[in-house]
Amino acid sequence: xxxxxxxxxxxxxxxxxxxxxxxxxxxxxxxxxxxxxxxxxxxxxxxxxxxxxxxxxxxxxxxxxxxxxxxxxxxxxxxxxxxxxxxxxxxxxxxxxxxxxxxxxxxxxxxxxxxxxxxxxxxxxxxxxxxxxxxxxxxxxxx
Amino acid sequence: xxxxxxxxxxxxxxxxxxxxxxxxxxxxxxxxxxxxxxxxxxxxxxxxxxxxxxxxxxxxxxxxxxxxxxxxxxxxxxxxxxxxxxxxxxxxxxxxxxxxxxxxxxxxxxxxxxxxxxxxxxxxxxxxxxxxxxxxxxxxxxxxxxxxxxxxxxxxxxxxxxxxxxxxxxxxxxxxxxxxxxxxxxxxxxxxxxxxxxxxxxxxxxxxxxxxxxxxxxxxxxxxxxxxxxxxxxxxxxxxxxxxxxxxxxxxxxxxxxxxxxxxxxxxxxxxxxxxxxxxxxxxxxxxxxxxxxxxxxxxxxxxxxxxxxxxxxxxxxxxxxxxxxxxxxxxxxxxxxxxxxxxxxxxxxxxxxxxxxxxxxxxxxxxxxxxxxxxxxxxxxxxxxxxxxxxxxxxxxxxxxxxxxxxxxx
Ligand SMILES: Cc1ncc(COP(=O)(O)O)c(C=O)c1O
Numbered sequence: 001x002x003x004x005x006x007x008x009x010x011x012x013x014x015x016x017x018x019x020x021x022x023x024x025x026x027x028x029x030x031x032x033x034x035x036x037x038x039x040x041x042x043x044x045x046x047x048x049x050x051x052x053x054x055x056x057x058x059x060x061x062x063x064x065x066x067x068x069x070x071x072x073x074x075x076x077x078x079x080x081x082x083x084x085x086x087x088x089x090x091x092x093x094x095x096x097x098x099x100x101x102x103x104x105x106x107x108x109x110x111x112x113x114x115x116x117x118x119x120x121x122x123x124x125x126x127x128x129x130x131x132x133x134x135x136x137x138x139x140x141x142x143x
Numbered sequence: 144x145x146x147x148x149x150x151x152x153x154x155x156x157x158x159x160x161x162x163x164x165x166x167x168x169x170x171x172x173x174x175x176x177x178x179x180x181x182x183x184x185x186x187x188x189x190x191x192x193x194x195x196x197x198x199x200x201x202x203x204x205x206x207x208x209x210x211x212x213x214x215x216x217x218x219x220x221x222x223x224x225x226x227x228x229x230x231x232x233x234x235x236x237x238x239x240x241x242x243x244x245x246x247x248x249x250x251x252x253x254x255x256x257x258x259x260x261x262x263x264x265x266x267x268x269x270x271x272x273x274x275x276x277x278x279x280x281x282x283x284x285x286x287x288x289x290x291x292x293x294x295x296x297x298x299x300x301x302x303x304x305x306x307x308x309x310x311x312x313x314x315x316x317x318x319x320x321x322x323x324x325x326x327x328x329x330x331x332x333x334x335x336x337x338x339x340x341x342x343x344x345x346x347x348x349x350x351x352x353x354x355x356x357x358x359x360x361x362x363x364x365x366x367x368x369x370x371x372x373x374x375x376x377x378x379x380x381x382x383x384x385x386x387x388x389x390x391x392x393x394x395x396x397x398x399x400x401x402x403x404x405x406x407x408x409x410x411x412x413x414x415x416x417x418x419x420x421x422x423x424x425x426x427x428x429x430x431x432x433x434x435x436x437x438x439x440x441x442x443x444x445x446x447x448x449x450x451x452x453x454x455x456x457x458x459x460x461x462x463x464x465x466x467x468x469x470x471x472x473x474x475x476x477x478x479x480x481x482x483x484x485x486x487x488x489x490x491x492x493x494x495x496x497x498x499x500x501x502x503x504x505x506x507x508x509x510x511x512x513x514x515x516x517x518x519x520x521x522x523x524x525x526x527x528x529x530x531x532x533x534x535x536x537x538x539x540x541x542x543x544x545x546x547x548x549x550x551x552x553x554x
Contacts, residue, residue, distance in 0.1 A: 020168070020501045021552075028494075028552055052509045052524060053493040073523060074491035075553060 003095055006087045007103035014107035023108065027079030036082065037071040048127050051120035053077045059131040065090050066135055068128060072120070080109070080121055088128050093136035101125055151444060151452045153535045159184040159440075160533055170503030173538045178323045178351060178482050178529035179507055180373045183437070187377060190436035194429045202428045203402060203419070217428045220435030221418070227438050228368065229359040230385050234417040237391070238426050241382030242350040243273040245369035246317070248384055248421060249346055250277035252394045253367075254315070257344075260286040263312040265343075267292040267300055267329070268519055269322040272512040274348045278317055288312075294519070298325035298474035305334065309341050316345045320352035324511040324527065325474025326457075326482030328356065335364050344390070350374050354531070355453060355480040357446050360385050372430065377437035381430030384421075391417055398423040449532045456530050457481030460539045467543075469550065473525050481530035484511075487546060490553045492526045498552060499526075499545045506542070 001009075017023045041058035048055040053074030060067045068089040070081040087103065088096050104121070157163050160182045165172040174182060194216070200209035202217045218233075225233040239245045254277075258264065264278045268291055275289075282289045290308055293301045309316075316338045321328050331347055338345045346367035352358055354375040360368050367390075371382035386394075396403055396414050400423035405413040414420045441449065460483055464470050469488040487495055496508035509524040510517045517524055528542060 024498060024501065025552060053491055054523065074493040076494050076497050 003087055003091055003099040007099075007106075010083055010086065011103055011106045020108075024076065027083075028075050029079070030082040031072075031075035031077070031079030033082070036078065036085070037069040041069065042071060048120055048123045051077070051123055053120065055081065055120040055124060057081075057124060057127050057131075059128075059135075061093075061131075061135045061138075063139075065092060066096065066131060068131075070124070077120055081124060083107075084121075084124055084128065093132040093139065096132035097129060097136065148451050149445060149448045151448050151532055153452075153533055156444070156533050157535075159186070161185060161188075163533060167503035167505070168501050173502075173504040173541045175528040175530060175534065175538065175542060176505045176507050177354075177531040177534075178374070178511075178527065180379065181354060181376045181531055182533070183376055183378070183433075184440050186440050187433045187436045191378065191429055191433045194432045199429070201425055213428055216432050216435070217426070220431045220438075223435045223438050224383055227358075227442070228353070228370075228385060229361050231361060232388060235385055235388050235391065237384045237386065237418045237421045238431060239369075239382050239384050240380055240427070241371035241373065242348060242369045243371075245367075245382060245384035246273055246346065246348065247277045248397045249367050249369075249386075250281045252397050252421075253344070253390065254278075254281045255284070256393075256395055258282075258285045258287045258314055261312065262287045262314045263290050263310070264288070265290050265292060265305075265308060265313050265316045265318075267318055268294045269298065269300075269325060269327060269329075269513065269516055270317070270319055271323055271348065271350065272514070273350075274317055274319060274346075275515070278315075287314075291515075292318075294327075294516075298322065298327045298476045299478075300327075300329055300334075302330070302333075306337065309337060309343065311341065313338075313341065313343045316343050317348065318345070319348040319350075320358070321349075321355060321480045321482070322474070322513075323351045323482065323529075324484055324513045324516055324525070325476065326479040326484070326529075327474060327476040328352075328478040328480055330478075331365065332363055339364065351480065351482070354441075354449075356450050366390055372434035372437060375437055376440060377434035378427075378430040381427045381434050388417065391421070394421075396423070397421050400424045402426075444532065452532050453481040453530055456534060456536065456539065457483065459536055460528060460530060460542070463539055463543050464546075467546065469554075470546070473520055473522065482527065483529070484525040484527045486522060486525055487549065490549060492524045494553060495526050495546070495549045498549045499542070502541075502545045502548065504542055504545045 037058055042056045046056040046058050053072050055072045057070045068085050072078045162182050198209050198212040200213045202214040204210055221233045221236050224236045278289055292305045320331050335345045344366045347365045349368050349370040353370045366387050368385040373379040403415050403420050403423040405415050471486045473484040492508040499506055507527045
């Protein structure tokens, strides 16, 4: 699925929610649903700095696509990480770099975008884009 | 003679704080983050507006009317602060940006001059980063040693450990009066007496104390006392440092610039007298004037009445929280200000805080700038409700209901 399509499908899902409780309920469900990262990757070097909850992000590059896995000790943060992975994982570095972050506003999580919120959403996106940039650079060098 | 305590009526008081009628996420704001910063009464807002509308001018500079008026107001507040903490002289009150700057001032001037290699500085496990990092920096520079008084499980200082650690190597004790995370009121007077008997200088971090309990620096006997206006219903960006006159006199200046000098030539500069020696540059005069209005407001209510009200409300909140067996209160010192840190079993503080925010309830989550303390308790952080005299029992009830919602969602 294209990044844009994945974003749109998330926006559609969130459109159905009547109030904030529904929305957070869903995020919490997403957060509880799966173990998202292999234990061995929950290491200091994968921790995203500056978050109130601990957030681990692990990236693997197969030469074409980047695969992300993530986890957090806070459920809402896991839910948000889950959404980000649905959107950004399994894409090329260039696609990830080009992708907009509009969908986060659309689903009414802008409050989590403000720089005062140390919940990691901004940091996660930044880290995802950093990986994309790093792998893009690596590709260019390797060629 | 004991003054008769007066019962404060929060419903009347709340009218003085316009921001308290704000709606957040379609809920009435329940502001329980007073340890981070307090809200400002209309009187403070009026004083700020009045200053900027009618007599904004640089202080201690001009002979013109406005400058004189601003200077008089600015210096009157210094006197108000002196009275409020009962310092011996208003020269002993130095304006700073707040507690953090006050502590850094002492570290860079008194500290640089007096701390030598091998000396020890004693702090405690419940200190705010502001009362840790400046001393770490000083110790690093001077090859001095930072030692930490441990606490008991309930959040009180381990006094036996303190007495053992208080050797003749200890040149400075830097200790909080009230813990911003646990609410513990430390036995500062006992600590100060013991330190002084040992020729140890004492700095008290009063950031959280001034708004909650009566502070009398002469009675305490401390050498330095640091505080912030914004934690006691005044504006941000202004605060103060109390220091004993003879100690301040012997200290080198802090920053160089205008106002702190007596005469300047390129060969030699002589410094101004106290307190101006430590007040380089244009001060936050408007902020100081707002601070003065805040102190007037507190004096009108009476700090003892405030303490009594907050004590009762703190007890009520503690009791309500303890009714829930999923809740663990972190910090249960017998002497406590109305600051309550807690954890909900199996729920991350961040998750709880996010949901409470949806219901208009403002609490603080995280490590509260006391990371070493969180490590001590082995928790990632806590949820902290910090109460002020304008909070009510029904706001505490709103928090309790909010927590039920949180539990419904996560458990
Ligand atoms: C105990 C304590 N010390 C120091 C500070 C720092 O105060 P400020 O940020 O106003 O300088 C705070 C503020 O949170 C505090 O609670």
